[in-house]
Amino acid sequence: MIFRSPHPDVAIPDVTVHELLFGTIDAADRDRVAIVDGPSGRALTYGELAERVELFAGALAERGLKPGEVVALHAPNCPEFAVAFHGILRAGGTVTTVNALYTPREIATQLRDSGAVRYVTVSPLLAAALAAADEVGMPASDVYALDPVEGHDTLGAMLAEGRPAPEVTIDPATHLAVLPYSSGTTGRAKGVMLTHANLVANMCQNEYVLPMSAEDTVLAVLPFFHIYGMNVLLNGTLKARGTLASLPRFDLGDFLRTVQERRCTFLYVAPPIAVALTKHPMAEQFDLSSVDTVVSGAAPLDEALGDALAAKLGCRMMQGFGMTELSPVSHLTPVDGSLSVGSIGFAVPNVEFRLVDPETGGEVEAVEGDYSGTGELQVRGPNVMAGYLGNARATEETILPDGFLRTGDIARLGPQGEVYIVDRLKELIKYKGYQVPPAELEALLLTHPGIVDAVVVGYPDEDAGEVPRAFVVRREGAGLTADEVVAFVAERVAPHKKVRIVEFTDAVPKSAAGKILRKDLRTLPLSAAEA
Missing domain, CATH: 3.40.50.980 (Rossmann fold)
Incomplete structure (x- = not known):
């Protein structure tokens, strides 16, 4: 369907x-600040x-x-x-x-x-x-x-x-504008061929659903070298004639200071930044009252975390979904807050999608007034890449003959036709044949007051195939033990989803775009901190 x-x-x-x-810059635009370096x-x-x-x-x-x-x-x-x-x-x-x-x-x-x-x-x-x-x-x-x-x-x-x-x-439909490389977190990095038409299409699609105007000041800490920072923050803000306040890297103090000093109204974040803004005591020391809208992307955002951040800042909270191969946005929650921010909302204009069962290949149907079954999210629209540079095989595996692009993400439809990302197809943990979504356990762990960050990966097990292994960052001063973490999760999930191993760490490794570097954690040997 x-x-x-x-x-x-x-x-x-x-x-x-x-x-x-730049073709429509008029006299009123010319003196408006386009971009300011936050530190200097x-x-x-x-x-x-x-x-x-x-x-x-x-x-x-x-x-x-x-x-x-x-x-x-x-x-x-x-x-x-x-x-x-x-x-x-x-x-x-x-x-x-x-x-x-x-x-x-x-x-x-x-x-x-x-x-x-x-x-x-x-x-x-x-x-x-x-x-x-x-x-x-x-x-x-x-x-x-x-x-x-x-x-x-x-x-x-x-x-x-x-x-x-x-x-x-230049023919916008065929001329390559950019060649960003996929993060490589699920395999070898590949050059993603995005034409001028791809980038232009997604800017126009996003403009319809993102409430940004020339009056907005947008904090730009997500890197411009990544498609999210490139075409949503940099290009999207320039199209709206807003002002970009750029930061060369994420440092929480610099981030908060820039919001306060530049009176930033629009924040684009990844979930780790949302966690810091919600839970870190430093956030209490700055005036963030200028913030009107926060948009989260790059990785799944938990509904409770999104709601907590919105309540703390008194702002509108939105979540989007995208990937480099989609230029990058395909879905976004509405600005009016009518949908759970734990969903990725509706498809942006000019986009079609379907959910396909990865085992049977059958298309998942909507269930009126209820949640559907799960399937791989596949997307078709003018923002779909031209292909992978010099890699016809990977292109054919990703873009199907009918033009749909395989995202590799498992999703389900909600009662209003909204979409929820369940997990990455390749990141699902298989425990005795049962599927365990790491994102679900990570969202649960973040609700614990003694935990400021967490990631769950599969660990090989002779009997079960894989068991969930959690890497947990404790809140400063929290005397949390591994047994307490195991018990906390066990009380709230089905038996096959229980965390079996807990390790405490100072930080969870993430890419510059905010994606958890799971491959770096999967290969780590067990420490004495295992439960």
Whole structure:
């Protein structure tokens, strides 16, 4: 059974990302602040950003960049990132964004796979950039810096050349705008081919359901190199003519201080940030009254946590679902709060989806007034990627012949047609043949007052196949024991879902986008803390 978005389809213009975002800047927009660096206060107005994008495109073209060539962008969130990103697109290039935490070896793999011919970075990351460039044979002269550094072309010097942007002809439907790489948490990282049309479509889809305007100041700590930060925060805010307050990394103190000082109205977060805002005592020390809307994404948000955060901040709370391959958003809860924030809401405009039983291949039907069975969420729409770069097999396994994309997430429909993510298809724990969703146990653990964070993974067991193993971060001063954690869960779940092993840790490893790095935990040997 195919389900459609309850929202009417929106018009999606046949334009490039640059034309959509900068082609309609008027006199009123030009003096409005587009992006400000949270720590330093360094800011660019829309007029200044548009001018610098043109100049950087001209400088790249002068250095021989041709339309369709790939440029690696390796930098933290800052105003200069926006200049470089959109300058590359304006020159007809394709941006492959590099995770700021990557090692030279990981960077070299991405450079080689993407075929990048230029590299843009910042001085703190320059050593890793040069090592990776050298490994793939990229000349050091093709590595540019966004900040002052000796021996390399820098953004300031390139802009000062005053080169006009080149005249380029781009077909938005086929020309690749970006090549972000999937996180690799469930396998080898792959280049996700997203066209201008993909990004433009998702901005228009999101605009219809996200209550953002030119009056909003959006805190941008989720990394721009990740599709969530790239097309929802950076591009989406620019389309709305709002103001971005960027932070180079997540630090709770800096986050809270920036919200207070910049009077941020709109927060995009991942669940770990929601946990910190709700539970960390530091959050009580700052004035967060300016916050009007919080949107959570990148990983499942528990309803109780979302409700607690909304009550604490007195704000609207929304949850979205997406993935790199969807540019990235496919579902979002409505702004009016009519649905549980524990759901991912309804499909955004122009999107169809279905739930498919992974064992039988049968489509899951809706149950009027009740919850449906579970199945893999599959999505079709103009925001679905063109495919994986140089990997036809993975593309065919992910995008089915009828255009539906397999998300790998298990979901069910609610009584109002809303969608709930149950778990990742590959992350389900199989205990004696029973399926145990880690997300369910993690949400339960977070309701314990002595727990500030938790993750559950499967651990091999000769008799059961796998048993649930919990890594728990205790609240400071809490004298919580492993036996108490086991008992707490056992009282609240079916026997097959009980946590069998508990280990205490100082922090749960997560990617920069907020996803739990489960693969890092699955391979850890048991410690003396096991229950």
